[in-house]
Amino acid sequence: MTSENKELEQIGEFELIRRISSVLDIIPDDPPLFTNLIKGISDDAAVFRPSPEKVQLFTTDAFVEGIHFDLTFTSLKHLGWKAMIANISDIIAMNGIPRYATIAISIPNKIFPHMVEELYQGAANACRKYSCLIVGGDTTASIGGLIISVALIGETEEQNVRYRNGAKPGELICVTGHLGSSIAGLKILEREKKKYEASPDKSNFKPALEPYKLALEKHLMPKARLDMVQIFKKNINIGALIDISDGLASELHHICEESNVGAKIYEHNIPIETITGIIAQEFLEQPTDYALYGGEEYELLFTISDKEYEKIATLTDDVTIIGRVTEKDVILVQENGEESPLPWGGYDHFKSKRISK
Numbered sequence: 001m002t003s004e005n006k007e008l009e010q011i012g013e014f015e016l017i018r019r020i021s022s023v024l025d026i027i028p029d030d031p032p033l034f035t036n037l038i039k040g041i042s043d044d045a046a047v048f049r050p051s052p053e054k055v056q057l058f059t060t061d062a063f064v065e066g067i068h069f070d071l072t073f074t075s076l077k078h079l080g081w082k083a084m085i086a087n088i089s090d091i092i093a094m095n096g097i098p099r100y101a102t103i104a105i106s107i108p109n110k111i112f113p114h115m116v117e118e119l120y121q122g123a124a125n126a127c128r129k130y131s132c133l134i135v136g137g138d139t140t141a142s143i144g145g146l147i148i149s150v151a152l153i154g155e156t157e158e159q160n161v162r163y164r165n166g167a168k169p170g171e172l173i174c175v176t177g178h179l180g181s182s183i184a185g186l187k188i189l190e191r192e193k194k195k196y197e198a199s200p201d202k203s204n205f206k207p208a209l210e211p212y213k214l215a216l217e218k219h220l221m222p223k224a225r226l227d228m229v230q231i232f233k234k235n236i237n238i239g240a241l242i243d244i245s246d247g248l249a250s251e252l253h254h255i256c257e258e259s260n261v262g263a264k265i266y267e268h269n270i271p272i273e274t275i276t277g278i279i280a281q282e283f284l285e286q287p288t289d290y291a292l293y294g295g296e297e298y299e300l301l302f303t304i305s306d307k308e309y310e311k312i313a314t315l316t317d318d319v320t321i322i323g324r325v326t327e328k329d330v331i332l333v334q335e336n337g338e339e340s341p342l343p344w345g346g347y348d349h350f351k352s353k354r355i356s357k
Helices: 007-023 031-035 076-092 113-130 181-198 210-220 226-232 248-259 274-282 287-293 306-313
Strands: 037-039 055-064 097-107 133-141 147-156 172-176 238-244 262-266 299-304 319-326 330-333 339-341
Touching: 007 113, 007 133, 031 037, 055 076, 076 097, 076 113, 076 147, 076 226, 076 238, 097 113, 097 226, 113 133, 172 306, 181 210, 181 274, 181 287, 210 274, 238 248, 248 262, 248 287, 248 299, 248 330, 274 287, 299 306, 306 319
Parallel strands: 097 133, 262 330
Antiparallel strands: 055 147, 097 147, 172 299, 172 319, 238 299, 262 319, 330 339
């Protein structure tokens, strides 16, 4: 490390791990988490007993500074929360529940120990809300930006696992929540950053964020839909299931490709919050594009028969029918009734633009 920040060098890796362990001393209201955990942080590997009669689900996601987040407007606590939510949502997308996680973090010189603690506090808050535990990980120095990699194990009964390949022609296509707000919030944050950088009086600059609170929260502190897993367990049989992390269009294409089917969705049925429309108008863009190609929503996209949908409709009002599974082709029916192929689009790690058509 350079002389710019000696604090991490002075306390050392083991003291940093001790501080992290203290932050992670949480107690979710889920006794089996503790009874099944034999050894957590403090050894070379965590040890746990798999729950009887359940299969294990395993996922991992990396967050890289400059690619997935900008520390100019993302707090470390928000970042820790979001890194956990991305993985928790992947487990939920298999119709499972999260259990045990590890976090590996590469820390650049600009990051101080208290900032690392804030990151883990955000991750711990997500674990507390979604009943999972961080049981280990790794810390290392970085000569580049900050990198966080989370690995998470979940579980469910084998017969309850759902995949992308379960869609059948004739089924309804449904989404949870509202779409497009996350990218809308990001656009506001990026706009205010540019204003700050251009301001001649940076010390007195105040970003205009309050009117966009709902969209900002969707981007910085998204929620995972564990509530839907509990609903699906109530004898509701769904077809294909996926979470919306890369955009509705991308995820719909994933389901159609894996299931060897097509889809027809209706633009006027896509659920979009009022604030998303307001933000899109400010940028002279279409809110439907935000919903189709924005990503980082962590809502769920699934297929279901008409009969099973009748059951789910009695249990929640937060599910919207946006179309039907067909034999072939992925079609968008526009507001004016015209039909056109729906481009794949969405977020691609190896392309520079998040929204594409």
